[in-house]
Amino acid sequence: MTDGLPRFAPEDAVGLFGGSFNPAHGGHLAVAEAARRACNLRAVVWLVSPGNPLKAQAGYLSLPERTARVRAMTKGRPAMIASDAEARLGTRYTVDTVAALAGRHPGVRFVWIMGADSLASFHRWRHWRRIANTLPLLVVSRPGQAMPALTSPSAHALRQYRLREADVASLPRCRPPAWAYLPAVHDARSATEIRRREASSC
Structure with a gap:
């Protein structure tokens, strides 16, 4: 069974950007592009989750629709790749997805x-320490989230492994x-606001 990802060369730097993307919006794209530039990534793979275990499933757009929206929003950006790898792999939790990939x-x-x-709630993810021990993490700012993120239990536990901003490229x-x-990144748009606006326009 294929995971739907392109064949990357050994030593290629590739970002894995997981989320519900319900729906994807400009704030997500700003995060992905900032990460790509900062770490000189060959590609950013948007892992569109079948369902986030930490979020209520009511109101979710279908996986094909969410994936299609990511593809539409990133059209013309070859380094941005929309993927339903979790559905293909049958993984529900990030720890299993990153191990499989x-x-x-x-x-x-x-x-x-x-x-x-996400860093603010990272300590609630299944086997979050194992995730941190599997691959490096790049945390990109979101409006109003710096303090909750950087004072979170996971940030405190991993404080000795944090790189200086000047060393992000490495x-x-x-x-x-x-x-x-x-x-x-300071794009304040949110998927919740977009869903609310779309619902009110029907």
Whole structure:
């Protein structure tokens, strides 16, 4: 069974950007592009989740629709790749997804990309320490989330492995655990607001 990802060369630096993307919006794209530039990534793979275990499933657009929206929004950006790899692999949790992809793409330097809001709740993710020990993490700022993220239990536990902002470009070459915080994105749009606006226009 294929995971739907392109064949990357060993040593390629590739971002894994997981999320519900319900729906994808400009804030997500800003995070992905900031990460790509900061770490000189060959590609950013948007891992469109079949369903986030930490979120209520009511109101979810279908996986094909969410994936199609990512493709539409990133059209003309070849470094941005929409993927339903989790559905193909049958994985529900990030810890299992990154382990499966690392095993299928040996030598590729994967980096997990997350918004600062995700770091704030990272300690609630299943086996979050194992994720941090599997691949480097790049945390990209989101409006109003710097303090909750950087004072979170996971940030505190991993504080000794945090890179300086000046060293972010080296993150894909770092042996995990390693993480960096990129204070670069200030797009305040949210998927919740977009869903509410779309619902009110029907």
